[in-house]
Amino acid sequence: MNDFLNIHYLKRGNARQQKVYDLLQKTQIMKKLRIYQPILVGTIPIGIDLESSDLDIICEVKNEIAFQKHLQAMFRSYPCFCQKKKANYVVATFNYKDTKIEIFGQNIPTIKQNGYRHMLIEHRLLTILGPTFKSNLKNLKKNGLKTEPAFIKLLNIDGDPYKELLLLDNLTNIELQIRFSHLIPS
Known part of the structure; x- marks a missing residue:
């Protein structure tokens, strides 16, 4: 399994991941x-x-005002820089060449934030369910479905996609294999 806390895994990844690694190194x-x-x-x-x-x-942001100032100081020179403060988070977006970058800050440790937790369960599901599931998922995304709703649709689960994925995170890999055995290629 990748160590998603260290971007070096991107160097060994697909062409886009390698490009992202280079972008993150350059910037x-x-x-x-x-x-x-x-x-x-x-x-x-x-x-x-x-x-x-x-x-x-x-x-992870403990002081939103300091974070906003930091984002402005570091990234306001990038094209399309925009920053917004919402009730419990700050988000900044900007472009680097042909890539849009979004930085999200919240007063929750990053490893406990939903974005990270969703990615981990999605990675586990992709590993368990294989390339056909991944291909079907990407097709749904190409047709306009967001990632979490696409997962839930393929898994045939009702309810809020974001909450339902977090519930799946409580299951072991074996429990996921049993629950979704009908989707695992023979």
Whole structure:
């Protein structure tokens, strides 16, 4: 299993992951955010991204005002820089060449944030259910479905996709194999 806490796994990944690794090295984004325990999350780390997928980086933020100032100081010179403060998080977006980057900050340790937890369960499911499931998932995404709803649709689960995925995270790999055995190729 990849150590998603260290971006070096991207060097050994697919072409897009290697490109992202180079981008992160050139821009030093992770280094610039290191005091916020940044983690690259989303579809790119687990290889289910589309050409239009952005980079999602989550951060642990104790002081939102300081974080906003840090983001402005580090990234406001990038094209399309935009920053928003919501009730319990801060998000900044900008572009680097042909890649959109989103930095999300919340007062929750990054390894406990939903973005990271979703990515981990999605990675486990992809590993267990195999390449056909992954291909079907990417097809749903190409047809406009977001990642979590696409997973839930293929798994034939009703309810809020974001909450349902978190519930699956409580299951062991063996329990997931049993529950979704009908989706595992023989």
